[in-house]
Amino acid sequence: MATVEERVKAITARKLGVDEIKMEDSFTADLGAESVDSIELVAMFEEEFGIEMDEDAALAVQTVGDAVKFIAEVCRQQGVEIES
Amino acid sequence: MRLILTDRSHEIRGKFSPLSLGRPLWDLRCGMSSLRERLVGRIRPGDVAYFVPDYMEEYYRTQVAEPVNDMTALAGHDLVILDPLVKADGLEISGKGKSEVGLDEQGRVLYARIGRGEVERLRGGNMDEFLASAKASLPNVACNLPVWQYTWDLVLANGEQLKADFEISGRSGIDGEVEEPAAIRGSRKDVYVAQGARIHPMVTLDAEHGPVYIDEGAEIHPFSRIEGPCYIGKKSILLGAKCREGNSIGPWCRIGGEVEESIIHGYSNKYHDGFLGHSYVGEWVNLGALTTNSDLKNDYSSVSVMLDGRRPIDTGSTKVGSLIGDHTKTSIGTLLNTGSYLGAMTLIMATGKPLPKYIPSFAWFIEGIATKGFGKGRLYETAKTAMSRRGCKWSAEAEAMWDAVFEMTAPERNAAIKKGRKMLFK
Missing domain, CATH: 2.160.10.10 (Hexapeptide repeat proteins)
Structure with missing residues (x-):
């Protein structure tokens, strides 16, 4: 199983059409995500990991690294197994 | 006479979704007025009380001055309890006359006229139970009053x-x-x-x-x-x-x-x-x-x-x-x-x-x-x-x-x- 970081980066790349993604990248400033993209990214992360995220908390996440941490924490809280 | 408008059926309210989600059915409009205004204008009651779905009870209290989901509002009055989807045009129901419950072919209560003496004898902790009690103990009358079916x-x-x-x-x-x-x-x-x-x-x-x-x-x-x-x-x-x-x-x-x-x-x-x-x-x-x-x-x-x-x-x-x-x-x-x-x-x-x-x-x-x-x-x-x-x-x-x-x-x-x-x- 791929790690949370690998899976988050793969989905982000697919959704935003960006080849190289770094953990410190901001979804909006560096990767060009519009608010609509953010909504779809949240939906795609939920589907990918089989989790439910609070919209406000999820959409407050700024960087790819923060998204990895946030998703890992939600997985832990919701008992979803992940590769660290 | 006190007019009681009651809107408690989830199934019937669903036919008026999404407009019914945030309001009782009598606040739907047609022509220059709401269904409530039409019914009140037609029946001319002394006053009105409302029975709405529980989830909108507190909100509706902020919208009207009359009693909302208040069972004490039934006591001491001759009542006409009315389904708000009954069309007002041509409606002939007064507070005077025998106590009776008007039902459509499916047994849905379209109106109930209940004299103040009868009100005390009926049972029910809420309007649904009260109406069921009225239906069970008062004469049932078949009626084919026209009603609004859908939005x-x-x-x-x-x-x-x-x-x-x-x-x-x-x-x-x-x-x-x-x-x-x-x-x-x-x-x-x-x-x-x-x-x-x-x-x-x-x-x-x-x-x-x-x-x-x-x-x-x-x-x-x-x-x-x-x-x-x-x-x-x-x-x-x-x-x-x-x-x-x-x-x-x-x-x-x-x-x-x-x-x-x-x-x-x-x-x-x-x-x-x-x-x-x-x-x-x-x-x-x-x-x-x-x-x-x-x-x-x-x-x-x-x-x-x-x-x-x-x-x-x-x-x-x-x-x-x-x-x-x-x-x-x-x-x-x-x-x-x-x-x-x-x-x-x-x-x-x-x-x-x-x-x-x-x-x-x-x-x-x-x-x-x-x-x-x-x-x-x-x-x-x-x-x-x-x-x-x-x-x-x-x-x-x-x-x-x-x-x-x-x-x-x-x-x-x-x-x-x-x-x-x-x-x-x-």
């Missing part, structure tokens, strides 16, 4: 109701201000411009085929054409609108573009061009520029509407437009298919194609799919902002009611979101 019935009847209401109002003439040049077609006695209403120059009021009633403080901007029968509510503004026949608009609406045979509740905006026909629009709705709906299929067949996201209902009519719930917003260029349902608190972002015919409440429709979007909190923030712009306040009671609607509508919304996610990953 589109109100839309389709609106023109005729407008004509009747204008007649009943007894109003005629110009109490407001009509700036020249203005054109009044048809008989001037079929036009009423209320005090404080202003008709700008270059406006046509066409009463040839029905009356035009422009209520207090309304403002009609140049190049608007209003075709009767039509009612423009208090403080509404028409902005060069092509207002075709059969519209009930307002109060406090902003309307442009072309509107035909539609009912629009208060504080809703359709400021710009775009067509709205045979539609019922809730309050605090904003239709973005060029939002356009179809109300007639290309093959002229009868229109079907989905009220629950699962099963289409054949309306039996070739002309049905959109049902749009309270606080829903559409983006520029939104295209609505014939017989569309947009739930309450829905946010629509156009895709360039006609939308799916059913979009559940609280969905954010983005890039062609239903999503959770930014959640209900952001929708509430938008509602607060929109309301504050008109001097109205979002309340804790309103929020609690909409929270309940959010929960009630979760199954259909979650199903739509799930379907959307499958498309997202394709």
Whole structure:
């Protein structure tokens, strides 16, 4: 199983059409995500990991690294197994 | 006599979704007034009390001065308990006469007349139990009173109701201000411009085929054409609108573009061009520029509407437009298919194609799919902002009611979101 970081980066790349993604990248400033993209990214992360995220908390996440941490924490809280 | 209006059946309320989600059925409109105003005007009770679904009880108390879900309101009065969907026209029920319960063919209570002496003998901790007790212990009378079946019935009847209401109002003439040049077609006695209403120059009021009633403080901007029968509510503004026949608009609406045979509740905006026909629009709705709906299929067949996201209902009519719930917003260029349902608190972002015919409440429709979007909190923030712009306040009671609607509508919304996610990953 791929790690949370690998899976988050793969989905982000697919959704935003960006080849190289770094953990410190901001979804909006560096990767060009519009608010609509953010909504779809949240939906795609939920589907990918089989989790439910609070919209406000999820959409407050700024960087790819923060998204990895946030998703890992939600997985832990919701008992979803992940590769660290 | 005290009139009791009761609206407790989830099944019947579902037939008037999404408009019923945020209001009792008697606050739906037809012609120049609400169903409640029509019934009260017809029956002329001493006073009124209401029984609403539990989830809107606290909110509705903030909206009316009369008792709400208060069983003590039954004692000490001769009562007429009425299903609010009974059509007021021709209704002959008075508080005098034998106690009895009027039932339709399916056994639904359409009315109950209960003398004050009988009230004490009936049992029930709530209105549902009380009515069941009345049905069990009082004489049952078969009756075939006409009732409103679905929201589109109100839309389709609106023109005729407008004509009747204008007649009943007894109003005629110009109490407001009509700036020249203005054109009044048809008989001037079929036009009423209320005090404080202003008709700008270059406006046509066409009463040839029905009356035009422009209520207090309304403002009609140049190049608007209003075709009767039509009612423009208090403080509404028409902005060069092509207002075709059969519209009930307002109060406090902003309307442009072309509107035909539609009912629009208060504080809703359709400021710009775009067509709205045979539609019922809730309050605090904003239709973005060029939002356009179809109300007639290309093959002229009868229109079907989905009220629950699962099963289409054949309306039996070739002309049905959109049902749009309270606080829903559409983006520029939104295209609505014939017989569309947009739930309450829905946010629509156009895709360039006609939308799916059913979009559940609280969905954010983005890039062609239903999503959770930014959640209900952001929708509430938008509602607060929109309301504050008109001097109205979002309340804790309103929020609690909409929270309940959010929960009630979760199954259909979650199903739509799930379907959307499958498309997202394709």
